[in-house]
Amino acid sequence: EPEVTQTPSHQVTQMGQEVILRCVPISNHLYFYWYRQILGQKVEFLVSFYNNEISEKSEIFDDQFSVERPDGSNFTLKIRSTKLEDSAMYFCASSEEVQYFGPGTRLTVL
């Protein structure tokens, strides 16, 4: 069964550093998403992406965040200058109809 994959599973970084989280969506899906879950809190929507552009973003998704689909398979989330409060689990999802989620990347900012 096709699945969404994410790498790395765990990323540790210093405050102020740039990180790139990678996702490989299901191959025939057209819609892509990033969500995050801060420990003990709700899963929150960050951004959706369709036809090579952002279709919707939340207020969390500020200028420090960007997304890209650099080739036909990868979908990336970049955080330019990480803050302590960016520490969270980041989930990628893709959909035609139902959203399928990856296993997540745990980002720890020290």
Added chain:
Amino acid sequence: GDSVTQMEGPVTLSEEAFLTINCTYTATGYPSLFWYVQYPGEGLQLLLKATKADDKGSNKGFEATYRKETTSFHLEKGSVQVSDSAVYFCALSEGLLGDYKLSFGAGTTVTVRA
């Protein structure tokens, strides 16, 4: 905006017990409703869904009915197993096809003991 309120956990049950997790929502229009499950160390998996009032979603012995009059989508299972231990998330979206975002509840941790 749209929101989901979910029963707080954790919930601990014995095998073969009845499980219910309450979920209520606030939305404009007619949202689609979902239950996602997250097993330890894994991502979110769709458990079941319902797209209109009075629809019943079901999967793996779990059921939930879309109740517009009470704005609820409670999850139930008649006889749980140890393998049902997981975190359960109620979620809604404004649509189902195409591009839509999911709004999640806080999640309910369920532990089933043998």
